[in-house]
Amino acid sequence: MSDFNLLDPFQHLQIPLGEWVESSLNYVVQNFRGVFRAVRWPIDQVLNGIEGLLLSVPPTIGITLGSLLGWQIAGRRMGILCAVTLFMLGLIGVWAESMTTLALVLTSVFFCGLFGVPLGILCARYDRMEKTLRPVLDAMQTLPAFVYLVPVVMLFGIGNVPGVLVTIVFALPPLVRLTNLGIRQVPADKIEAARAFGCTPWQMLTRVQLPLATQTMMAGLNQTLMLSLSMVVIASMISVAGLGQMVLRGIGRLDMGLATVGGMGLVLLAIFLDRLTQAMGERSASSDMTRHWYQRGPVGLCLRILHLNNAKPGAVRHAL
Amino acid sequence: MNKDDDILVVKNIFKVFGDRPQEALKMLEKGADKDEIFKKTGQVVGVFDASFSVKRGEIFVIMGLSGSGKSTMVRLFNRLIEPTSGSIYLNGKEITGLNDKQLLDVRRKEMSMVFQSFALMPHMTVLENAAFGLEISGVAEQERNTRAREALAQVGLAGHEYSYPHQLSGGMQQRVGLARALANDPSILLMDEAFSALDPLIRTEMQDELIRLQAEQQRTIIFISHDLDEAIRIGHRIAIMEGGRIVQVGTPQEILNNPADAYVETFFKNVDSSKVLRAGDVARFESEIVVRQTNGATPDVPAIPYAFMVDNDGRFLGLLDNCAGRGEGPRQLAPKDLSVVAFDTPLHDVLGLAAAVPYPLPVVTREGALHGTISKDSLLKSLSRH
Numbered sequence: 001m002s003d004f005n006l007l008d009p010f011q012h013l014q015i016p017l018g019e020w021v022e023s024s025l026n027y028v029v030q031n032f033r034g035v036f037r038a039v040r041w042p043i044d045q046v047l048n049g050i051e052g053l054l055l056s057v058p059p060t061i062g063i064t065l066g067s068l069l070g071w072q073i074a075g076r077r078m079g080i081l082c083a084v085t086l087f088m089l090g091l092i093g094v095w096a097e098s099m100t101t102l103a104l105v106l107t108s109v110f111f112c113g114l115f116g117v118p119l120g121i122l123c124a125r126y127d128r129m130e131k132t133l134r135p136v137l138d139a140m141q142t143l144p145a146f147v148y149l150v151p152v153v154m155l156f157g158i159g160n161v162p163g164v165l166v167t168i169v170f171a172l173p174p175l176v177r178l179t180n181l182g183i184r185q186v187p188a189d190k191i192e193a194a195r196a197f198g199c200t201p202w203q204m205l206t207r208v209q210l211p212l213a214t215q216t217m218m219a220g221l222n223q224t225l226m227l228s229l230s231m232v233v234i235a236s237m238i239s240v241a242g243l244g245q246m247v248l249r250g251i252g253r254l255d256m257g258l259a260t261v262g263g264m265g266l267v268l269l270a271i272f273l274d275r276l277t278q279a280m281g282e283r284s285a286s287s288d289m290t291r292h293w294y295q296r297g298p299v300g301l302c303l304r305i306l307h308l309n310n311a312k313p314g315a316v317r318h319a320l
Numbered sequence: 321m322n323k324d325d326d327i328l329v330v331k332n333i334f335k336v337f338g339d340r341p342q343e344a345l346k347m348l349e350k351g352a353d354k355d356e357i358f359k360k361t362g363q364v365v366g367v368f369d370a371s372f373s374v375k376r377g378e379i380f381v382i383m384g385l386s387g388s389g390k391s392t393m394v395r396l397f398n399r400l401i402e403p404t405s406g407s408i409y410l411n412g413k414e415i416t417g418l419n420d421k422q423l424l425d426v427r428r429k430e431m432s433m434v435f436q437s438f439a440l441m442p443h444m445t446v447l448e449n450a451a452f453g454l455e456i457s458g459v460a461e462q463e464r465n466t467r468a469r470e471a472l473a474q475v476g477l478a479g480h481e482y483s484y485p486h487q488l489s490g491g492m493q494q495r496v497g498l499a500r501a502l503a504n505d506p507s508i509l510l511m512d513e514a515f516s517a518l519d520p521l522i523r524t525e526m527q528d529e530l531i532r533l534q535a536e537q538q539r540t541i542i543f544i545s546h547d548l549d550e551a552i553r554i555g556h557r558i559a560i561m562e563g564g565r566i567v568q569v570g571t572p573q574e575i576l577n578n579p580a581d582a583y584v585e586t587f588f589k590n591v592d593s594s595k596v597l598r599a600g601d602v603a604r605f606e607s608e609i610v611v612r613q614t615n616g617a618t619p620d621v622p623a624i625p626y627a628f629m630v631d632n633d634g635r636f637l638g639l640l641d642n643c644a645g646r647g648e649g650p651r652q653l654a655p656k657d658l659s660v661v662a663f664d665t666p667l668h669d670v671l672g673l674a675a676a677v678p679y680p681l682p683v684v685t686r687e688g689a690l691h692g693t694i695s696k697d698s699l700l701k702s703l704s705r706h
Binding site for chain 1 (some may be wrong): 427
């Protein structure tokens with residue numbers, strides 16, 4: 001021990017945080033690898049299911065279904081926008097990669113929803129829960145992805161599933177935050193009215209709080225989706241396939257063409273997903289609620305045509 | 321009315337807001353007042369030793385200025401706010417002792433509430449809103465829609481079932497709020513400043529609507545208001561609150577005639593007493609101008625300008641007019657040829673009648689008995705007294 005300096009105590013006063021983390025990680029890896037392997041299974045199932053489905057659909061049909069979905073959710077212009085972005089994806093030759101990335105993003109959004117919404121609801125109900133969870137969420141959003149990329153690889157290996165995992169870590173917070181916010185913002189008079197009519201807490205949640213928080217929650221979902229997309233390139237470092245890998249490979253080989261094509265694909269996908277989810281959020285709050293969803297868009301059109309065909313014989317008879 | 325007719329009985333209810341209510345209660349027992357308690361303990365006294373009862377089938381108005389504790393009071397009835405001490409009985413059942421499940425049942429079946437801010441669900445159609453209470457109680461969809469439709473028809477909103485609240489005007493939105501409360505068929509309707517957010521014209525219209533509905537259904541209504549004119553217009557009885565305390569309970573006429581303290585008196589000072597008082601309140605029975613007809617025979621008529629004839633049971637038979645023509649004897653006028661005023665006609669409506677006829681107005685009870693008469697002199701006197 002040399003002389004202790006009060007003005008700069010940290011020459012001697014240190015905690016070996018790095019070593020602690022390393023040794024505990026090693027311990028966990030050696031003893032609990034099986035547990036973490038088991039966590040892979042459900043993610044693997046969902047991911048493979050979605051990816052298999054998306055890749056098995058031929059591009060033309062994919063584009064058609066995608067634009068019909070856009071039309072149904074947000075009207076004809078949305079349908080055209082969806083068709084254009086999806087068609088462009090095919091044109092620049094990244095259809096298959098896009099579908100892989102889309103499957104990845106959808107899987108992580110699925111799990112984010114599975115955990116994020118209940119967490120948000122709990123935060124809205126218990127102030128203490130919110131207080132404890134908030135720094136955790138902050139850490140999840142700000143901790144550089146590279147820091148947890150290595151432990152994740154050590155625990156889960158490489159490939160798409162750990163990729164989904166790191167994406168979930170990064171993309172979960174906004175959904176939790178905005179679900180919490182949305183529920184807390186439900187006007188107090190509505191809550192009081194629901195109580196006065198004898199709502200149980202569960203009825204309050206499902207009939208009043210969640211419906212009134214939908215718009216804010218959709219904004220959270222939209223953010224989660226965007227963050228997952230932005231994570232794709234980083235996740236490709238642990239051998240996640242899709243558009244991110246194209247970008248990474250392009251950068252590695254200084255192949256700007258490849259990198260740009262991959263990046264372009266990501267942007268197109270982002271536009272498609274962003275507009276679609278935004279429209280979903282807006283629709284839940286729009287004033288045009290006079291017609292049900294099945295009375296609008298392609299479904300409405302089909303139903304009207306069917307209805308017309310059914311009505312025709314009667315109408316003709318009536319006219320005669 | 322006997323004791324069984326009390327649908328809601330409130331006994332010594334206190335409500336203290338804050339984290340140390342017991343401390344405040346002890347100070348209240350020692351006679352400390354609201355401000356003193358707030359200064360010393362930081363506890364806010366919302367309702368202070370309230371005791372009264374509400375009769376079945378009446379419109380009971382709790383009236384007070386803002387901060388008087390009236391909105392707190394109404395929330396104590398269905399325990400949206402838990403009372404600190406005291407008890408409330410609904411139909412003899414103690415509300416304050418119910419467990420959570422029983423309390424939900426009371427809120428679903430016995431008491432419905434209408435709110436100042438309407439508090440409709442924006443994501444539900446008018447029909448779904450009206451059926452909200454029934455949906456919560458688990459009534460099957462078909463039945464609840466039928467009942468909600470009936471309730472909407474009662475408040476004059478048939479045909480708007482599939483609109484959304486934001487597409488309706490304020491008055492119509494509050495009709496939906498009223499329908500939502502009526503659809504549950506509650507024993508008591510709680511209305512918290514239900515019409516305060518509406519413009520004056522619509523407010524009057526809604527008050528009339530409420531009076532009509534109440535007359536049809538004989539429903540007990542507890543109405544919270546800060547507007548004395550409204551309270552007098554719709555209330556059978558009024559409770560005046562000030563600073564968390566119930567100052568006086570009574571019919572508008574009783575309060576006007578015998579205000580409990582200076583506060584109530586100043587409160588009622590600007591009230592148009594012709595709207596509060598009813599014909600029966602000012603009519604006086606003067607035996608010297610009443611002639612009792614026995615066995616169908618007309619007795620001797622005293623030498624006065626007008627005499628009122630009643631039969632043995634006090635039923636009003638007509639008027640003997642001595643002024644018609646000199647020497648010809650009295651002219652007899654049957655009730656149908658006269659202006660006869662019902663016992664509960666507002667004095668306001670009597671003014672014109674009294675001016676139009678030469679004789680004092682006969683006032684009769686619902687059974688047709690002569691309650692008394694109102695002369696122009698007595699009318700003016702009764703109005704100037706207040």
